[in-house]
Amino acid sequence: MDHLTELENKSIYIIRESYNQFDKIAALWSVGKDSTTLIWLCMKAFFGQVPFPVVYIDTSFHFQEMYDFRDYCVDRWDLDLIVARNDQALAAGMGPENKLECCTALKTQALKDCIAQYGFEALLLGIRRDEHGIRAKERYFSPRDQKFQWDYENQPPELWDQYSARADEETHIRVHPLLHWREVDIWRYIQREGLEVVPLYFAADGMRYRSLGCQSCCAPVASEAATVDEIIAEIETSSIAERAGRAQDKEDAYTMQKLRALGYM
Amino acid sequence: MQPESLSFVLVGHVDHGKSTLIGRLLHDTNSLPDGKMEEIQEAARAEGRELEFGYIVDHLREERERGVTIDTAQTFFSSDTRDYVIIDAPGHKQFIKNMITGASQAEAAVLICSAAEGVQEQTRRHAYVIHMLGLDQVLVLYNKMDMVDYSEERFREVRRELREFLARLGIRPTLEVPISASRGDNVATRSLNMPWYDGPTALTALDKFRKIPPATEKALRFPVQDVYHVDGVELTAGRVESGILRKGQTLRFMPGGRALAVKEIRQYLSEGLPQAEAGECVGLALDGDAPRRGRVGCPADDAPQPTRRFQATIFWLSPLPFEPDRGELTFKCATQEEPCRIAALRRRIDSGTLESLDAEDGRLMETEVGEVLLETDEPVVLESFYDVQELGRFVLLRGHDVVAGGIVTHTAGDAAPAHHETIS
Numbered sequence: 001m002d003h004l005t006e007l008e009n010k011s012i013y014i015i016r017e018s019y020n021q022f023d024k025i026a027a028l029w030s031v032g033k034d035s036t037t038l039i040w041l042c043m044k045a046f047f048g049q050v051p052f053p054v055v056y057i058d059t060s061f062h063f064q065e066m067y068d069f070r071d072y073c074v075d076r077w078d079l080d081l082i083v084a085r086n087d088q089a090l091a092a093g094m095g096p097e098n099k100l101e102c103c104t105a106l107k108t109q110a111l112k113d114c115i116a117q118y119g120f121e122a123l124l125l126g127i128r129r130d131e132h133g134i135r136a137k138e139r140y141f142s143p144r145d146q147k148f149q150w151d152y153e154n155q156p157p158e159l160w161d162q163y164s165a166r167a168d169e170e171t172h173i174r175v176h177p178l179l180h181w182r183e184v185d186i187w188r189y190i191q192r193e194g195l196e197v198v199p200l201y202f203a204a205d206g207m208r209y210r211s212l213g214c215q216s217c218c219a220p221v222a223s224e225a226a227t228v229d230e231i232i233a234e235i236e237t238s239s240i241a242e243r244a245g246r247a248q249d250k251e252d253a254y255t256m257q258k259l260r261a262l263g264y265m
Numbered sequence: 266m267q268p269e270s271l272s273f274v275l276v277g278h279v280d281h282g283k284s285t286l287i288g289r290l291l292h293d294t295n296s297l298p299d300g301k302m303e304e305i306q307e308a309a310r311a312e313g314r315e316l317e318f319g320y321i322v323d324h325l326r327e328e329r330e331r332g333v334t335i336d337t338a339q340t341f342f343s344s345d346t347r348d349y350v351i352i353d354a355p356g357h358k359q360f361i362k363n364m365i366t367g368a369s370q371a372e373a374a375v376l377i378c379s380a381a382e383g384v385q386e387q388t389r390r391h392a393y394v395i396h397m398l399g400l401d402q403v404l405v406l407y408n409k410m411d412m413v414d415y416s417e418e419r420f421r422e423v424r425r426e427l428r429e430f431l432a433r434l435g436i437r438p439t440l441e442v443p444i445s446a447s448r449g450d451n452v453a454t455r456s457l458n459m460p461w462y463d464g465p466t467a468l469t470a471l472d473k474f475r476k477i478p479p480a481t482e483k484a485l486r487f488p489v490q491d492v493y494h495v496d497g498v499e500l501t502a503g504r505v506e507s508g509i510l511r512k513g514q515t516l517r518f519m520p521g522g523r524a525l526a527v528k529e530i531r532q533y534l535s536e537g538l539p540q541a542e543a544g545e546c547v548g549l550a551l552d553g554d555a556p557r558r559g560r561v562g563c564p565a566d567d568a569p570q571p572t573r574r575f576q577a578t579i580f581w582l583s584p585l586p587f588e589p590d591r592g593e594l595t596f597k598c599a600t601q602e603e604p605c606r607i608a609a610l611r612r613r614i615d616s617g618t619l620e621s622l623d624a625e626d627g628r629l630m631e632t633e634v635g636e637v638l639l640e641t642d643e644p645v646v647l648e649s650f651y652d653v654q655e656l657g658r659f660v661l662l663r664g665h666d667v668v669a670g671g672i673v674t675h676t677a678g679d680a681a682p683a684h685h686e687t688i689s
């Protein structure tokens with residue numbers, strides 16, 4: 001079995017386990033490459049029909065290409081879409097001038113409200129272990145407590161595909177079927193499966209986006225990679241150093257930490 | 266081309282040099298980002314510390330604690346032949362839960378033991394865990410050779426002691442390399458300080474680990490995970506845990522033994538698969554009502570006898586001890602789940618020394634190992650861990666918490682344990 005098939009089967013097993021264990025479950029879908037891969041794996045796990053809702057957290061400041069791609073996929077894959085949006089904060093004029101407050105209101109709070117409204121017990125997320133340092137500590141099934149917080153020092157052991165389906169007090173479990181994938185695996189899989197992604201990932205005028213979000217807070221990186229093949233080649237040939245060079249700057253990193261403490265994914 | 270990727274867990278007593286080794290490997294394989302080394306040097310100078318290789322990892326870890334985004338380098342590196350994932354396991358006793366979680370996802374283990382300090386408690390405990398998890402590829406690194414004047418005699422002395430302990434567990438190290446992680450001797454480059462050693466460096470020794478092939482040559486076992494209805498067809502979903510499943514074959518679903526023919530093997534977008542191998546997740550169209558979750562599909566002529574009483578070795582993971590009169594446990598193996606109890610504690614072992622402890626009161630404390638007789642309410646389908654790992658390993662839950670990991674040593678309750686299964 002080749003590497004990608006191995007990764008795929010492990011993810012499908014975890015997705016099926018989580019669907020078996022929880023009645024109220026949904027997948028979080030940002031339309032980015034990782035969570036789109038996650039949705040595709042759900043399609044495969046359930047033979048062409050995702051049997052639970054997909055949640056799109058809409059800050060209303062996303063790129064138009066993202067909304068277009070979202071609607072295209074919903075239509076094509078017949079997805080049950082839930083849009084989580086904090087209309088109250090938006091009406092009060094919340095915007096990206098203050099990043100921390102804005103993310104907290106438009107992402108974290110919107111998600112909290114959505115979980116409360118639908119009573120979700122579990123959420124599937126497309127995070128990877130190689131994305132953020134702290135994520136190296138994540139488990140496949142990771143409980144979040146009532147305050148949305150994550151007690152990573154004291155997580156349940158996870159052995160041999162036996163996942164702790166629930167602890168007693170937490171509000172919900174986050175399930176991470178892509179935890180063992182790396183960035184380059186995702187792109188190779190996208191290539192192998194012939195998956196479509198938001199066009200913003202591909203270089204135009206010497207620039208492309210490596211991650212997607214709000215128009216105000218995403219900066220493109222210099223790149224000539226205009227196809228999936230070229231992106232893979234770019235990741236393969238660029239030394240790790242170059243990849244790291246594109247990491248968020250210090251200030252941004254600090255924001256991330258704060259956001260995480262507040263329960264953002 | 267997808268390069269091969271292999272994951273190994275790095276274990277050893279605290280302070281024997283794990284961080285230093287990781288720092289050294291990252292540095293010597295050029296896996297540290299440009300500028301990172303300078304940044305770290307700068308930070309060390311500012312703190313008035315001498316730059317050590319372990320500091321690289323401390324620095325990265327500290328960034329990690331602060332939640333600062335860092336690159337993948339700390340856990341991923343590449344040799345000339347493949348990519349590696351290091352599963353780093355803290356050496357402190359209280360982290361044994363994390364160590365086991367990490368080690369259960371690894372394909373091989375690297376055990377580091379300081380030639381200066383010699384074999385210590387966590388060296389032994391970690392070796393025990395490696396043994397219990399069935400990791401049979403073990404590279405032993407004897408570190409800090411610079412502190413013992415690169416002495417061949419000292420190397421042999423510590424090696425003799427550790428070999429003897431490992432032999433009691435049935436572990437034969439794949440390779441044993443004397444190194445100095447801080448100076449770099451025999452890590453990625455051959456040392457001139459140990460002319461008496463002519464074996465491989467640590468890095469070439471890693472390249473000798475095999476990828477573990479899926480268990481295709483074993484008997485077919487297909488535990489049912491769930492049942493889906495797709496376009497009016499009932500699909501029995503599951504993962505082939507061992508063996509090969511073929512279209513047209515008749516499966517017996519145990520316990521119960523209902524025989525059903527496999528009409529079709531499906532994956533999304535490939536409906537008519539001729540077969541599915543160990544490791545593959547598939548859906549089966551069967552010629553009868555789908556069996557429920559937890560039933561195990563087996564070849565009609567090679568179905569195991571389900572059992573309610575069996576022998577096992579368990580590793581207690583919870584800070585709350587096992588007490589015989591404190592409630593029921595739940596047994597989980599593959600997709601099977603059954604209430605169970607420990608009918609007898611035959612031996613209680615200190616995993617750090619392998620000494621037998623007093624088992625009189627039937628209690629088991631965190632990190633202790635028990636040789637037990639387990640009894641489930643209803644029969645379950647098992648294999649000896651030494652035959653089919655996938656159906657020979659399990660966890661025990663108390664309430665919702667995983668409190669122990671275990672392996673089946675004998676599927677019958679009364680048979681005498683085979684020789685290699687007990688620790689002498």
Ligand SMILES: Nc1nc2c(ncn2[C@@H]2O[C@H](COP(=O)(O)OP(=O)(O)O)[C@@H](O)[C@H]2O)c(=O)[nH]1
Nearest residue numbers: 279280281282283284285317319409445446447
């Ligand atoms: N002399 C010498 N010291 C070492 C060597 N490897 C590690 N050390 C030192 O041993 C101490 C503990 O090492 P560390 O890597 O933090 O151990 P860990 O707890 O296993 O991660 C540190 O002070 C290291 O500098 C070595 O090969 N030679």
